[in-house]
Amino acid sequence: MRQNLIKHGAQELSYEIRGIVKKAEQLKALGQQIYWENIGDPIQKNAVIPGWMKDITSALLQDDSTYGYCHSKGVLETREFLAARNNQRKGAQIGPEDIVFFNGLGDAIAKLYQFIVPTSRIIGPSPAYSTHSSGEAAHADAQPLTYQLDHNNNWYPDIDDLYNKVKYNPYIVGILIINPDNPTGMVYPKSILEKIVAIAKEFDLFLISDEIYGNITYNGAEAHALAEIIGDLPGMAMKGISKELPWPGSRCGWAEFYNRHADSEFDQLCSTLENAKMVEVCSTKLPQVAIPKILGNEKFKRYREKENIKIGLRAERIAKILGDLPQIQFNKTYGAFYNTIIFKPGVLKKGQYMQIENTQAKAYFDDWTANGIARDKHFVYNLLAAKGVCVVPVSSFCSNLEGFRVTLLEEDEVLLMETFSKIRAGILEYTSSLE
Numbered sequence: 001m002r003q004n005l006i007k008h009g010a011q012e013l014s015y016e017i018r019g020i021v022k023k024a025e026q027l028k029a030l031g032q033q034i035y036w037e038n039i040g041d042p043i044q045k046n047a048v049i050p051g052w053m054k055d056i057t058s059a060l061l062q063d064d065s066t067y068g069y070c071h072s073k074g075v076l077e078t079r080e081f082l083a084a085r086n087n088q089r090k091g092a093q094i095g096p097e098d099i100v101f102f103n104g105l106g107d108a109i110a111k112l113y114q115f116i117v118p119t120s121r122i123i124g125p126s127p128a129y130s131t132h133s134s135g136e137a138a139h140a141d142a143q144p145l146t147y148q149l150d151h152n153n154n155w156y157p158d159i160d161d162l163y164n165k166v167k168y169n170p171y172i173v174g175i176l177i178i179n180p181d182n183p184t185g186m187v188y189p190k191s192i193l194e195k196i197v198a199i200a201k202e203f204d205l206f207l208i209s210d211e212i213y214g215n216i217t218y219n220g221a222e223a224h225a226l227a228e229i230i231g232d233l234p235g236m237a238m239k240g241i242s243k244e245l246p247w248p249g250s251r252c253g254w255a256e257f258y259n260r261h262a263d264s265e266f267d268q269l270c271s272t273l274e275n276a277k278m279v280e281v282c283s284t285k286l287p288q289v290a291i292p293k294i295l296g297n298e299k300f301k302r303y304r305e306k307e308n309i310k311i312g313l314r315a316e317r318i319a320k321i322l323g324d325l326p327q328i329q330f331n332k333t334y335g336a337f338y339n340t341i342i343f344k345p346g347v348l349k350k351g352q353y354m355q356i357e358n359t360q361a362k363a364y365f366d367d368w369t370a371n372g373i374a375r376d377k378h379f380v381y382n383l384l385a386a387k388g389v390c391v392v393p394v395s396s397f398c399s400n401l402e403g404f405r406v407t408l409l410e411e412d413e414v415l416l417m418e419t420f421s422k423i424r425a426g427i428l429e430y431t432s433s434l435e
Helices: 008-012 016-028 051-061 076-087 105-114 130-140 159-167 190-202 264-279 286-295 298-322 359-368 375-387 413-432
Strands: 099-102 121-126 146-150 172-178 206-210 235-240 253-258 338-343 403-407
Touching: 016 359, 016 375, 051 286, 076 099, 076 253, 076 286, 099 105, 099 264, 105 130, 105 235, 105 253, 105 264, 121 130, 121 159, 130 172, 146 159, 159 172, 159 190, 172 190, 190 206, 298 338, 298 413, 359 375, 375 403, 375 413
Parallel strands: 121 146, 121 172, 172 206, 206 235
Antiparallel strands: 099 253, 235 253, 338 403
């Protein structure tokens, strides 16, 4: 009899953000309207790409060279452009050789955890972005290792919790920061980030910062990049164009390595990531070539400012609809385009239910919940079957809290108000059903 085929850690690979789509599609086939609030895809939520961006991309398609391979690390001119942008921050300085491109950050994240020794752990935030927590747990054949984000303190990292977990776990080699954060939509103050850097310095750790939403802040917030605060510690920032252009279908992201030669093992990790990409030949070329032409265009800054204002206004509208509900803990958001909403302790109870009018939808819901599930997941599935609103339960973000995540992306204001009014009605109906 042969040995086991699948490693135990593979059980940790889950992605409810996409998984719930299968359930929503079942309802859609019944003719039910679905309000998609499960995934951060601006295009799905009616975002319009400016004509000048399309013109740039169209022109590149006429150039035969964009159809070929590029350097395994990525297009040199683009890496030079990005290195110069980073160096303007006056923090950690890099050159084009300190940047490597991937087919989206999902590719970068998977490779990062793939090549780290299974006994070495990278601690990340909870609630956690599933791609990071699943990848880290799968590599370690264990549950994800996390520090708490405090929903009673603006979703800021609990520094004491992080410190104690690092202090008493010698297997931790790195700390993950997601700033602005997914799924909470919070932007961390510089003082908080400096405390995390201090912990890394004390315990000789490296830092990873997921900055895919780094240029999406609003309502007075500003995101501080890892390069600004890392000092002489080794670390890497993960960035991409899927959100800020937006071009999620480009699958184009990159890693920037800071102070890589300050630690020989970290330097070797960087080299391993570069070699892994070399084995694949290279990442997709066209979006790389477009980056300097779009991000370097004088129109882009104005475009991004306008889009951020729109997201900030949606955040305020959602706060007005949901913020006064006594059943939930509501934090306003200042970055990315998500809000994680928490039910207060004891609000969710067994037996709560909102009416599902369609008998086939009711049968689906009964099947989804037949084997017993987390209470917030029960609410989310009920909301989907009863109201057609597709959100993601917080328990799916590696968290013991009960709640759900929504997006701030809907461009159609009427549809936005309709969606969140349905969520409000669902919360009220569900939580009062046992009273």
